[in-house]
Amino acid sequence: MNFFTFDLRKIFLVIALVIVPLIAINMQRKSEEEMWFTKPFTFAGALLQRGFSGLSSGVRGTTALYLDLIGVKRQNDELKAQLAELNAQLGAMTELKLENERMAKILGFQQASKMNLLAARVIARDLLPDHSTITVDRGLKHGIQKHMAALTIGGVVGYTFRVENDTSQILLLADRYAVIDAIVQRSRARGLAEGDGAAGSKLRDLKRSDDVKVGDLVVTSGLSNIFPKGFPIGTVTAIDKTRYGVTQEVGVRPAVDALNLEELFIVLNANHEDLSPGGED
Template sequence: MVAIPLLSVNLQQRSKDKPWILIPFFYTAGVTQNSYAAFSSNVRGTTDLYLNLINIKKTNRELTGQLAELKAQLGELTELKLENERLGHLLAFKQKTHMNLLASRIIGRDLLTDYETVTIDRGSSHGVKKGMGTLTINGVVGYITDIEPNTAKILLITDRYAVIDGVVQRSRARGIAQGLTSDSLTLSLLKRDDDVKMSDIIVTSGIDNYFPKGFPIGSVTKIIEKPYGLGQQVTLQPAVTTSDLEEIFVVLNANHQNFEE
C-alpha cells in the first residue's frame, strides 16, 4: 500500500520535468547531436589522414632525393675504383717490360671523319714523334700520325689506312694487318700455302722497333681461299676493342722487347 503512492509521486515528478509530448523531440535532438559528433570526428580523421599523406609525400621526395645523391656518389666511387684498377694494371705492365713507355689518356675521338682516330693528352713536348706505336696491356692500338706540343692523334689499327707488319704466332707466316671495319682487321699478302688456322694469334713482327716483337694484333675469325691460287683472305678480330679505350701507352722506344721469349 505504501509503494503505490510513491510510484504516483515519481511519475508526477517525471511528467513535470519532461512533458510526454516533448519526449520524441528530445530523442531526435539526441540522435542529431550524436550524429553531428560522429560526423565531426570523421572530418577530423579525414583531415588528419590528408595531412599525414602530405607529410608522407614530402618525406618520400626527400628520401628519393637522398637516394639519387647516394647513387651518384656510388657511381663516382665505382668509376674511381675501376680507373685505379686500370691504372694499376698499366703500371704493373710497364714495370715488367724494359720498353720506354709513355702513359697517356684519350681526350678526343674523331667521329665525323673518314678516319678512325683518337686524340691523346701527350705531344711533342713529351717526346712523342710521328710513327710511334701505341698499345694497351692487351694488344696493339695504332700509331701516331699528327703531333702538337701537348696532344697527338692516333690512327687506330681498325682504320682502313692503318697497316702493321704481322706474323702468325704458331706458324710464323707473315702478312700485313690492315683495318677492315670498326671491329675487324684483314691479314693480307699471305700465300695460298701459308699455314693459317682459325683462332690463330697474329702478333707484331717488331722489325720497325715501333712495336715490341710478338705483341698481339688480333686473332683469326675467318679464312677464305682466293680463286686461281691468288692467296688467302683472312679476317681478324682485334686484340683491343678500340671503342672502349681510355688510357694507352705510347712506345717511345721498344728497346727490342720480345714478348715471345
C-alpha cells in the same frame, strides 16, 4: 475568487511543481537503474553521439591526414633529392671503382713491362665515320713522336700519325691507312696487318703456302722496335685463297675494341721487349 473553486490548470501546476518532484525524490530507486522512458533517448543520444564523434574524428583524421600528406610530400621530395644525390654518388663511386681497377691493371702492366710506356687518355675521335682515329691527351711535350705504338693490356691499338704539343692522333688498327708488320704466332708466317675500314683488319702479303688457320693468334713482329715483339694484334677469322694468286688474304678480328677505349699506352721505347712464348720475357 473562492480558494476551493477547482481550477484544473492550478491543480496540474501544483502537481507538476511540488508533488511529482517530492514523490520522485522520495522514491527508493537505485541510482543506476534506468527509467523506461529515458531508454529511447539514451539510445538515440548514444547513436547521435557516436555519429558526431565519428564525424569529428573523421574530419580530424582527414585534416590530420591532409596535413600529414603535406608533410609526407615534403619528406618525400627531400628523400627523393637525397636518393638522387646518393645515386649520383653511387654512380661516381662505381665509376671510380672501375677506373681504379683499370688503373691498377694498367699500373701492373706498366711496372711488369720493360718497355718505356706513357699512359694517355682518349679525348676525341675522327670527324668522318669511314676513318678510325682517336686523339689522346699527350703530345710532343710528353715525349711522343710520330709512328709510336699505341697499345693496351689486351693488345695493339694502333700508332701515332699526327702529333701536336699537347695531343696526338692515333691511327687505329682498323683504319684503312693503318699497316703493321705482323706474324702468325703458331706458324711464324709473316704478313702485313692492314685495317679494312670497318671494325676489323686483314693480314695481307702472306704466301699462299703459309700455314694459317682460323683461330690463329696474329702478333706483332717487333720489327723496327716500334711495337714489342709477340704482342697480340688479333685472331684469324677468315682465310681467302684466290684460285690462281700467289698470296692469301686473311681476315683478322682485332684483339682490342679500340673504339671503346678510355685509356691506352704509348710506347715511347719498346726496348726490344719480346713477349712471344719462349721469348726473353
